[in-house]
Amino acid sequence: MSQPEKAYSISVENLTKKFDDFVAVDKITFNVKKGEIFGFLGANGAGKTTAMRMLIGVLEPTSGKGEVAGFDIFKNSRKLKKHIGYMSQKFSLYDDLTAKENMRFFGGIYGLTNKEIRNRTKELLTHFGMEHIEKERVSSLPLGWKQKLAFCTALMHKPDVVFLDEPTSGVDPSIRRQFWEMIYETAEGGVTVLVTTHNMDEAEYCHRISMMVAGKMITVDTPQNLKDKYKLETMGEVFLHLARGYEKEHAITAS
């Protein structure tokens, strides 16, 4: 059965998470289009990972609404998980298994048949130029290649949306760029990508970015619009401007 075509593949309204009295995510509202690369920026502790964990259906929101790939994150979190991929901020592969065995393992979790797993593994590794690492143990791979592989495992079941939590931190600069080419190609194929990064060069590669400060989403826009708006040259400057500005008691609007 096909889902009716939705305008957005992620839509979130007033999503909130409290841990006891502490508000980690504070009424965030935003939409992400199909095939869009959406950057999730923000200071440490701003609530990016917490928000992401609600969107992938592993953490129950305190209040608010969210729909991802056509599924309600509250009511349909089980079904939702079959339609999304996730790379966690901590490393998410099995070190002792080879690249191919990891793909098989994750394919199995997502309920693919052996044949589907074989085909999909081959398809992904070939497409991204990674066939030669198929038999390598993950433990012997450099971090950048581990991350490229983790991205492939997150794509095994052809998800509609993938969530990437700081996928490139610590990665070699040229491999980091290869990783972003993978993101671009995936998004061009219609997959929606939500990605967090503290690397402001990478913020420029996103179609749109959001900026979170202390649980609140204070801005959602394209990198170009933000640079134009604040008359700044780089997203690094925009980030510093927004974060520092917010710190100085968000009362004064930029003149």
Added chain:
Amino acid sequence: MTPISAENIVMNYGKVKALDAVSLKVEKGELFGLIGPDGAGKTSLIKILGTLLLANSGTAEIEGMDVVKQYQNIRRQIGYMPGKFSLYQDLTVEENLNFYASIFGTTLEENYDLIKDIYKQIEPFKKRRAGKLSGGMKQKLALSCALIHKPKVLFLDEPTRGVDPVSRQDLWDMLQSLKKDNITILVSTAYMEEALLCDRISLMDHGKILATNSPDGLIANFEKPLYAIRSGNSFKVIKKLKDYEHANSVYPFGDWVHYTDKRDTIDPLEIKSYLENNDTTNVEIKQIKASVEDCYMSLTSKNQNYEPA
């Protein structure tokens, strides 16, 4: 006395050469950066210098003391912040700090000034268990703990990993201010642009030091003319440039693309018209000074495709 010196350090893990005859000297009060991605060997080197790991061969001294024979004396004089989070997850922020302070026979109050710039950002959460902090908040706590006893030599293994841009800037400001206290600092990072904030740096890859220099010296050694190119659609610019027969290197940098050519002399207008003839519009091109990241990628360009051992 040289605060940090290492000669021909070799470290193997099975068949993996983590350090391949690495030598290094850091002068008193220097802020010295080890720059390279995960797996370059930064952590092993820092652990060996911090007396936490025995090298297979080679020698190293901290403040004139041998890292193998005099490790106990060394440990009292150094601060070490590991890359992997190693604090007590069940203790609160405040308890962790007090614990480290008491090991070294000091108190939080005594050295509060030294750590306050970083610590005050997590102080509002001082009653929270360390395990529940966000990634970057943990880093700030770990750094505070490494500094609490006012060490002479400070080893920091990727203190800015996972740390947001604002706090990264604060952290570097703080490292620079520690220089005034004459603390010698060896810091590793995978953020290439942070090299500019060091007095000197070593670029590392696959267990080797590729270059040691001041940031300016390193940049001055970049051989080829470097161009920054942009149009509305950088993905397209990248693809077209990669197809260009004369292209030597093509790397995205924010909304620009950095380009070097195989030929010694080129006319930038030629590249511009090549792009415009391949349906790219509004092409801007300008010659620029290399960044440390450009230098790094040029020095490692042979290693971009992983070769199984």
